[in-house]
Amino acid sequence: MIVILLYLQAKYLVEMDNLKIRIEVDQELYSKNPALSDLGKKILSSSIELIVELGFEKFTFKKLGEVINSPESSIYRYFKNKHILLIYLTSWYWSWIEYNLVFATINIKSSKERLLKSIDILTKPMSECQQISSMNVSLLSNIIISESLKSYHTNKVDEENKKGYFRAYKLVVQRISDIILELKPDFQYPHMLVSTIIEGVHHQKYFAEHLPSLTDINKENNTIENFYKEMALNFIK
Amino acid sequence: MIVILLYLQAKYLVEMDNLKIRIEVDQELYSKNPALSDLGKKILSSSIELIVELGFEKFTFKKLGEVINSPESSIYRYFKNKHILLIYLTSWYWSWIEYNLVFATINIKSSKERLLKSIDILTKPMSECQQISSMNVSLLSNIIISESLKSYHTNKVDEENKKGYFRAYKLVVQRISDIILELKPDFQYPHMLVSTIIEGVHHQKYFAEHLPSLTDINKENNTIENFYKEMALNFIK
DNA sequence: GCGTATATGATAGTAATACTATTATATTTG
DNA sequence: CAAATATAATAGTATTACTATCATATACGC
Numbered sequence: 001m002i003v004i005l006l007y008l009q010a011k012y013l014v015e016m017d018n019l020k021i022r023i024e025v026d027q028e029l030y031s032k033n034p035a036l037s038d039l040g041k042k043i044l045s046s047s048i049e050l051i052v053e054l055g056f057e058k059f060t061f062k063k064l065g066e067v068i069n070s071p072e073s074s075i076y077r078y079f080k081n082k083h084i085l086l087i088y089l090t091s092w093y094w095s096w097i098e099y100n101l102v103f104a105t106i107n108i109k110s111s112k113e114r115l116l117k118s119i120d121i122l123t124k125p126m127s128e129c130q131q132i133s134s135m136n137v138s139l140l141s142n143i144i145i146s147e148s149l150k151s152y153h154t155n156k157v158d159e160e161n162k163k164g165y166f167r168a169y170k171l172v173v174q175r176i177s178d179i180i181l182e183l184k185p186d187f188q189y190p191h192m193l194v195s196t197i198i199e200g201v202h203h204q205k206y207f208a209e210h211l212p213s214l215t216d217i218n219k220e221n222n223t224i225e226n227f228y229k230e231m232a233l234n235f236i237k
Numbered sequence: 238m239i240v241i242l243l244y245l246q247a248k249y250l251v252e253m254d255n256l257k258i259r260i261e262v263d264q265e266l267y268s269k270n271p272a273l274s275d276l277g278k279k280i281l282s283s284s285i286e287l288i289v290e291l292g293f294e295k296f297t298f299k300k301l302g303e304v305i306n307s308p309e310s311s312i313y314r315y316f317k318n319k320h321i322l323l324i325y326l327t328s329w330y331w332s333w334i335e336y337n338l339v340f341a342t343i344n345i346k347s348s349k350e351r352l353l354k355s356i357d358i359l360t361k362p363m364s365e366c367q368q369i370s371s372m373n374v375s376l377l378s379n380i381i382i383s384e385s386l387k388s389y390h391t392n393k394v395d396e397e398n399k400k401g402y403f404r405a406y407k408l409v410v411q412r413i414s415d416i417i418l419e420l421k422p423d424f425q426y427p428h429m430l431v432s433t434i435i436e437g438v439h440h441q442k443y444f445a446e447h448l449p450s451l452t453d454i455n456k457e458n459n460t461i462e463n464f465y466k467e468m469a470l471n472f473i474k
Numbered sequence: 475g476c477g478t479a480t481a482t483g484a485t486a487g488t489a490a491t492a493c494t495a496t497t498a499t500a501t502t503t504g
Numbered sequence: 505c506a507a508a509t510a511t512a513a514t515a516g517t518a519t520t521a522c523t524a525t526c527a528t529a530t531a532c533g534c
Contacts, residue, residue: 037510039511054392055391055392057391057392058392060491060492061491061492062490062491062492070511070512071511071512071513071514072492073493073494073511073512073513073514074510074511074512076492076493076494077510077511081493082492146390147390149386149390150387150390152447152448153383153384153386153387153443154292155291155292155294157447157448158447161448166448169451170448170450170451173451174450188453188456188459189453189459189464190453191450191451191452191453192441192453192459193468195440195441195444195451195452196433196437196440196441199437199440200433200436200437203436204429204432204433206390207432210389210395210398211389211394211398211403211407213407213410213411213428214406214407214410214428214432215428215429216425216427216428216429217429219425222425222426222429227426227429230472231430231433231468231472234471234472234474235467235468235471235472237471269481274481276482297519297520297521298520298521298522299519299520299521307482307483308483308484308485309521309522310482310483310484310485310522310523310524311481311482311483313521313522313523314481318521318522319521
């Protein structure tokens with residue numbers, strides 16, 4: 001969900017292109033809103049760093065507590081467990097992407113151009129220095145690439161899906177699907193194409209770094225953007 | 238790796254279309270070859286069932302031991318830990334798929350037809366009753382869809398990749414990439430296209446069952462096969 | 475048939491994980 | 505200034521992911 005708050009209490013807001021915005025995450029995803037306290041923000045920013053450093057399996061609330069100098073019990077007051085924290089982080093990320101999609105495409109008339117712009121946003125690396133309310137977006141995007149699959153590949157998917165935990169991701173897929181349908185109203189597979197592209201982008205980035213024989217980027221002038229742009233346009237055409 | 242053993246000791250072999258075959262898994266992936274003992278086979282078949290039932294996170298060697306009435310220490314003699322067991326299972330699966338690819342395409346002259354046949358094999362569900370040397374292939378394919386990502390999304394990927402743990406998967410990707418290159422020798426992204434299709438197939442099957450708003454199958458006459466066949470042909474053409 | 479190797483069973487133990495609970499102290503707010 | 509709230513400090517529990525040891529059963533070579 002994207003919430004644009006104008007002239008609200010300054011401390012909860014972020015200056016960005018002169019627009020004051022806050023990314024709001026579904027209440028179900030925290031026991032206590034981490035965006036509203038210093039400790040909460042420290043939990044968010046340090047958990048991102050620590051998950052990147054250790055990988056999600058080796059990451060624990062105990063270790064996080066040591067990093068931020070707080071007992072693990074304090075972290076449990078914000079998040080029921082590390083799995084919910086991961087869903088919180090991915091949810092935040094997808095809302096952030098949705099915000100970027102909306103603002104990057106708002107003045108583009110051609111739906112083809114809007115689709116291409118959307119693929120840009122899905123593929124382009126986040127700038128290193130983007131830090132939106134205690135979230136290091138560049139590091140967070142590494143987590144999305146390496147770990148976000150684990151947020152919904154569990155035996156609780158169905159239950160958690162009912163509670164709306166994956167809404168932010170779905171909204172992004174829906175938004176881009178709508179652009180595709182504008183471009184070609186009788187296209188049969190808009191959601192499949194979009195989710196194939198999104199997951200594909202993550203896989204290809206991961207493969208490029210860890211299993212290069214499964215991809216072709218790094219060869220010649222191949223890029224992930226071009227691959228998925230060509231793929232989408234050839235398919236829809 | 239596909240090893241075809243003719244007239245070898247009958248107990249290690251499987252009758253299939255009058256061909257005696259055994260799927261061989263890389264030695265690095267077990268401490269003791271589970272294909273060569275009753276206990277080993279029981280470990281394999283019951284672990285498949287238990288992982289499907291519990292999900293990989295909740296699956297433990299202790300629980301498996303209770304199911305097969307053996308102490309966990311006996312299971313540890315075959316597999317260093319459950320993560321290695323998962324890699325063993327996925328490796329076995331990909332070698333099995335490679336075998337199917339080879340035999341299904343061997344007499345097809347047209348490379349386009351061979352590509353389509355390959356996509357068939359990647360997308361078609363395994364028949365319920367296929368049981369190759371203690372492996373229930375249909376159940377195993379559920380594990381591939383839901384859990385196989387976890388075999389290489391860990392902080393040990395690079396190390397394990399060096400040891401060749403993911404070779405079976407890479408061979409499948411390579412084999413289909415070669416077909417694509419026959420079809421269009423200057424195609425820039427054969428590996429990317431194949432790995433996008435393979436991972437995409439798994440995601441779409443998973444979404445269809447758990448997160449249907451991310452896909453379009455179940456609507457009209459949409460099928461995963463047709464989606465990826467159209468996608469591939471439109472892209473390559 | 476006998477001794478030896480090998481496979482499995484039975485049992486115990488350990489450090490880490492994923493929590494839950496309780497009490498104390500500091501800070502904010504009304 | 506009192507009351508509510510947030511955090512710290514500490515302890516405790518069941519489960520997990522192993523490792524180790526010793527006993528027993530079976531198979532195999534001579």
